[in-house]
Amino acid sequence: MKKIYFMLLAVLTMAVTVTSCSDNDPFATATSNDNPHILDPVFANRVNGELPVISEFNRDGSFSMTVTVTPAEFTTVTWNFDGQESHTGTAIDTTLLAGTYDVKVIATTVEGKSTFREGLVKVKPLDSDPYTSTVGVERIVASGGNATLFGGKLTNVKSLIIGGVTIDAQPAADGNSLNYTVPTTLADGSYRVTMVTSDGKMYGADKIAINKQTMVVDAAIRSSAKAPVTINGINMENIASITINGNTITEFVAQTATSLTFTCPDLEAGDYVMTAKTKAGDDVMFYVDKAFVATGKLTVTSEKTLWEGHSYVSWELPDGDPNKIFQSTVSSMFENVKVGAHVRVYYSLKSSDSYHQIQLMTPSWTILSVGTKKDIAADGVWEFVLNDNDRNLIMNQGALAIGGHGFYVDRVTVE
The missing domain is CATH 2.60.40.10 (Immunoglobulins)
Structure with missing residues (x-):
């Protein structure tokens, strides 16, 4: 019996010992030498090189976010807006003017190790705002x-x-x-x-x-052979020469800080490589596929430009407003245009408008046979073949007019 008693006493003693050990306070395992990590929130990856949108709100709202980092006790969080440090701390709640902001959240340890997350914050204007x-x-x-x-x-x-x-x-x-x-x-x-x-x-x-570089900003450069070509950009007064298909042009029709006009070489219809040099010998940069590169493209065509500019159109504007409809291609421009010619309307969208429609007509609002182009989602060209009835309407009612909402007329041509 005594033997059983001592065995029970020994087991009880071990149990007390184990319980005593488990009551010790837990100790931190993170150290100042650990690599920092931003645990939350998780930002989406870039898509086609574009940063993800991490927040979008009206300008009367605020950008509010809290981040969780480790090792928390050894890490400082800073918030950079457009490359400039703006806030410090794991939480932010700030107002911003309308626009798109590049926001970078940077976690840095006391040892100087760092990591970051980056995304875009879009702030929308109110309906009454400029x-x-x-x-x-x-x-x-x-x-x-x-x-x-x-x-x-x-x-x-x-x-x-x-x-x-x-x-x-x-x-x-x-x-x-x-x-x-x-x-x-x-x-x-x-x-x-x-x-x-x-x-x-x-x-x-x-x-x-x-930017101090000389840059041509036209997304598309087109001309007919031996016709004047105008290219637009910045610091254009610095251009000394243009080379197209081996033809180097050094004499220009006109040259200003924002544009240059030269005569297109006598070339057959087609696409040609175009380069240019400044007076200092630097490459002129051309806007191609949403990037600036040293080689541009000239498209030689039999297309004739009737009008070129950047004219907003909205049939929601009141009568008498010059932007209610577009009617700069007067009937006299069509006197030598034959039935069967290709008419092209180049347009770009006003992204802030709620919808985008284009209607081809006359100043009397008589709709041409091609009608209305609805639910337009991107910049483009509307091409149609001029028939006898449409030509008569344009000639008899004064002009080719363009109505609709939410876009700019950039160019009207015939070929």
């Missing part, structure tokens, strides 16, 4: 040059703030664009633009990029 949109490459500008921002409700914008410099703004009468002169005191780089209205309120206008 706003800007990006039409093409108009946001790539030259120091001291004249530049334009496109958008809407811009009539009361009186000045812009760019890189801390305040400059005058000249809005168009229709409020869909404003002109300004790029400050000469700013170095090359990317700058966020703030609009200031006559009552002192501030609104976001996204960013511009100041």
Whole structure:
């Protein structure tokens, strides 16, 4: 019996010992030498090189986010907006003007080790706000040059703030664009633009990029043989020569800071490589496939341009507004255009408009046989073959008119 008693006593003692060990406080395993990790939130991967959108809200809202990092006690979190440090800490809640912001969350340990997550924050203007949109490459500008921002409700914008410099703004009468002169005191780089209205309120206008390179910004360059060709860009006064299919051109019809006109060589219809040099011997850069490269393309065609520009169209505007319909291709332009000719309307969308439709007609709102192009989703060309009835309508009613909503007419041609 005693033997059983002592055995039970021994087991009880072991149990007490084990229980005592399990009551010890847990100890931290993370050290200052560990690599940092951002555990939450997880940002999506880039798609076709584009950063993911991590937050989108109206400008009367806020960007709010909390991150979890490890080793937490040895890591500092900083928030960079467009490459500039803005906040410190694991949580952020801040308001922003309208625009798209590149936000980088950086976790750095006391040993200097770091990791980051990066994404875009999109802040939308309110319905009553002045706003800007990006039409093409108009946001790539030259120091001291004249530049334009496109958008809407811009009539009361009186000045812009760019890189801390305040400059005058000249809005168009229709409020869909404003002109300004790029400050000469700013170095090359990317700058966020703030609009200031006559009552002192501030609104976001996204960013511009100041560049000293000579750059041709036309996405497509077309001409007929031996005809004048005008190319547009920045710092164009620096161009010394253009070479097309082995033909080097050094004498120009006209040359300014924003455009250059030369005579197209006598070439057959087709696509030709085009390069250019500045007076300093540098390559001129061409806008091709949404990137600037040293080799451009000239398309030689029998196509004739009737009108070229950038004219907004919206049938929602009141009667008498010059942008209610487009009617710059007057009937006299069609006098020598034969039935069977190919008419092309080049257009680009105003992305901020809620829908996009194009209607071909006359100034009397008589619709041509090709009718209306609905639910347009991207910039493009509407081509149709001119028939006898449509030609008669254009000739008898004064012009080829273009109606619809949410787009710009960029060019009208016949071939």
